[in-house]
Amino acid sequence: MNLHAIRAIYRFEMARTMRTLMQSIASPVLSTSLYFIVFGAAIGSRMGEIDGTSYGAFIIPGLIMLSLLGESISNASFGIYMPKWTGTIYELLSAPVSWFEVVIGYVGAAASKSVILGLLILATARFFVDYEIAHPVWMFGFLLLTSVTFSLFGFIIGLWANDFQKLQVIPLLVITPLTFLGGAFYSISMLPPLWQKITLFNPVVYLISGFRWSFTGRADVHIAISTAMTLGFLLVCLAMVWWIFRSGWRLRN
């Protein structure tokens, strides 16, 4: 294992975050605060409790996931796309590193940023609403698992993209709608029965439901199913990255 390489990539990526602190951390925290003000304080005060939880507290897991998914994908895809775009990827491709070491470096850094971001949003939420975390270890575990999985997904997007527009297409046109429709602002039990069934095809439902369970102890789908679905997606992403590096697709051809 080339540990020096993993550390070099990780440090490089974290240094990039520090250079773009406003964009990477401050901007998502600010936009989430605005959600809390609008949905938590202004509209939430006129809404009843959902499953025994105030609306403001209910939306916290969904809002964290909303930022987490977007930022994980954005950070990881940008991290690997930029060397491709500037040409500096030549060094990575000519270095004695395995695909897995590259993944640990880039995805590890992107996931670290996402975890920090998630915890910052959680801390920010305290200023607007009262909430409790029923299962803190599970909460952190889910935060970490989601960050890693979606950073890995973003890494694939960065490898696939060959222009800046493609970097934005999937986060904007796929992930954001799926997150909004995945129960970030409502419980899927509030939907008509047919839509409850259709919603179960949305993978983000399992993420938000699992994460919400760690806060409230109640979930739309069982925590085991949520965990299994997320782990399954993680493995699919890993297999895809392995194939990309093995075949050299869009990297060495």
Next chain:
Amino acid sequence: MSSALANPLPAPQEADVVVSVRGLGKTYTGGFEALRNINLDIRRGEILALLGPNGAGKTTLISIICGIVNASVGQVTAEGHDIARDYRAARSAIGLVPQELHTDAFESVLATLRFSRGLFGKPADAARLEQILRDLSLWEKRNSKIMTLSGGMKRRVMIAKALAHDPKILFLDEPSAGVDVELRHDMWQMVRRLREGGTTIILTTHYIEEAEEMADRIGVVNKGELILVEDKHTLMRKLGKKQLTLTLQQPMQAIPQGLAGLPLELSDDGLTLVFTFDTQSEETGIADLLRRLGEQGIDFKDLRTSESSLEDIFVNLVRKGNAP
């Protein structure tokens, strides 16, 4: 048959081969065949210049050896390690300075060197990096962001990055592209120092002057094929022509009968006679020519000899498109 005979030990000259390329070919996804059946042995400690026009396949060749591009067919070893199966050992031995100035604009010079050294699996070594930066006159700029440096300085940074893990084999892809004369000469000196330290150097160039100045051996790549690899001096001797140019006292209408059969050309104004001779032959024919000129009463006021440059040889080879 004994196993020793079935798997004979490498001949001494093979042991000195640091990079071996066998039957290498590359066809890009769009169908463009960039390389065809390349066979090449690069010797330890030499400076090999790969010459060829733009688009000949030089960069594809070194990109495959360095691991940046996958080969379609063939085998490459570096320091005896297969570049695909044993890529860690093979790539650890290699450093690459690409043609384009690919740099992380927002990084500092020292940070980008630390990154390169780490990426190649070497532990941090501040003293070694300082030495590399000092050798390349970059130490004063170590904390500068790369985006603030001039083109020449960026080129030095690229070289420093390639040297950060102390490679035994260094590839320089068009090192003189867009570089001023001073930096070019600095670079040549640096390359010589590296070679003295035991580094094998492969450079691609389309500046003949660079190959002539630096290389021990020349490889000529044209249209995806390696049309020859030859010791520089042997190549110049084999393919070079020498000419004796005589400036005459009186113009001639035509070459006289007494000089018939000699490889002579008369200029249009009748004042210059050019005699072409073989550099390899024992008997150049100059003595015979001068004797016959005397017999014919042809006086000349000046004579000089000239040798064809590597550029002439290269242009001839590429025009012909195949080996001599």
